[in-house]
Amino acid sequence: MVTYQPGKEKRSICMIRIVDSLAEITRYQDRELLERSLVTTLSELFIDAEFRLYRVMMTEGILELALLAYASKGAIVSEARPRQRHLPPELFEAISDAIISKVVIERRIDESSLINIIYPVYNQRDEIYGVLLHATAQPSFETQRLTYGLLRIYSNYLALLEDSQRDKLTNVFNRETLDAEITKRIISFTQHTHQNHNSIRRRDDEGYYWLCLLDVDHFKNVNDTWGHLYGDEVLILLARLLEAIFRKEDPVFRYGGEEFVVIFRTFHLDDAQSVVERARKSIEKHSFPGVGQVTVSIGAVQIFDQDSATNVVDQADKALYYAKTHGRNCSHFYAELLAAGLIEKSQVQLYTSSVDFF
Numbered sequence: 001m002v003t004y005q006p007g008k009e010k011r012s013i014c015m016i017r018i019v020d021s022l023a024e025i026t027r028y029q030d031r032e033l034l035e036r037s038l039v040t041t042l043s044e045l046f047i048d049a050e051f052r053l054y055r056v057m058m059t060e061g062i063l064e065l066a067l068l069a070y071a072s073k074g075a076i077v078s079e080a081r082p083r084q085r086h087l088p089p090e091l092f093e094a095i096s097d098a099i100i101s102k103v104v105i106e107r108r109i110d111e112s113s114l115i116n117i118i119y120p121v122y123n124q125r126d127e128i129y130g131v132l133l134h135a136t137a138q139p140s141f142e143t144q145r146l147t148y149g150l151l152r153i154y155s156n157y158l159a160l161l162e163d164s165q166r167d168k169l170t171n172v173f174n175r176e177t178l179d180a181e182i183t184k185r186i187i188s189f190t191q192h193t194h195q196n197h198n199s200i201r202r203r204d205d206e207g208y209y210w211l212c213l214l215d216v217d218h219f220k221n222v223n224d225t226w227g228h229l230y231g232d233e234v235l236i237l238l239a240r241l242l243e244a245i246f247r248k249e250d251p252v253f254r255y256g257g258e259e260f261v262v263i264f265r266t267f268h269l270d271d272a273q274s275v276v277e278r279a280r281k282s283i284e285k286h287s288f289p290g291v292g293q294v295t296v297s298i299g300a301v302q303i304f305d306q307d308s309a310t311n312v313v314d315q316a317d318k319a320l321y322y323a324k325t326h327g328r329n330c331s332h333f334y335a336e337l338l339a340a341g342l343i344e345k346s347q348v349q350l351y352t353s354s355v356d357f358f
């Protein structure tokens, strides 16, 4: 005979909620959604608490915190583009302590009724990646243990996700991730344009998105002269150089063998041209060990209301082809070449898009 055991039932409901939470956290293959889902899950499990997830960045030894997602009293906010946050000095100090000591820290700030529990989050290389801030009036060991466990699952899953998005040789983003990143920007442009009654004067405070496609000139010669290992080394160093030349929020992708893509932001074509030329010149000036000078040709395009990611890349590719056939070691922009009648309009049709809008 089965007897009713209220304590047992409560425990199994709790376990079901935890299993559901795990399923929810690991449902997404998009980092932003994953972060949002972690914070949502925690706030649903512990309804009386506030959770904030920050990305931790070290810039020249200075600690910067960017808010990724925030949950309080059922409201969830996630930042599409994390911005640096200035926290009360005492809280900032507590976060620094948790990061340095690599342990969970509890701290009450001023006379607040809430206790802040600070969990540092590490990536698979044991580098600090983020910090979870849990503000609660009633801290308990059980809550802390469960939060810590969910964070471990989150960081393990994030590591897997990151690994699948990175190019094995250079560790920049791989080609598979590029379409989605371009599509996000096309959508953000379109939404912004609608919101502003078709005015496209200011994208927002950071400007428009641009994409540049860089291809190493005569790379076959590098391989033929120095061997593949030296060729590989050039690609790795070039990836590091691009990360250093562009801003840390500008994603770098390996698009093909010796082709890279960078997405960056500026307001005007003039500025975009300066950014691209600066990159080209920095690469030209760089001396690669053993190999010496390497140059790149660049095709660039503004990401705006193109119908697909394929179309954006095709336009950049047309400009790149023009650069390759007009001297190499130079950069060209699609719209300018088109306006001057130097290239044909990109003919990629919507049906060739690999991106699903609906």
Ligand SMILES: Nc1nc2c(ncn2[C@@H]2O[C@H](COP(=O)(O)OP(=O)(O)OP(=O)(O)O)[C@@H](O)[C@H]2O)c(=O)[nH]1
Pocket: 169, 215, 216, 217, 218, 219, 220, 221, 223, 227, 228, 229, 230, 231, 232, 235, 256, 257, 258, 324, 328
């Ligand atoms: N070492 C190395 N070489 C690669 C890799 N991927 C592609 N390549 C080489 O890159 C070279 C590309 O050659 P091409 O497409 O002829 O272009 P190129 O010699 O750079 O000439 P242009 O682009 O016309 O200036 C080929 O020799 C490929 O074998 C890689 O991962 N490592």
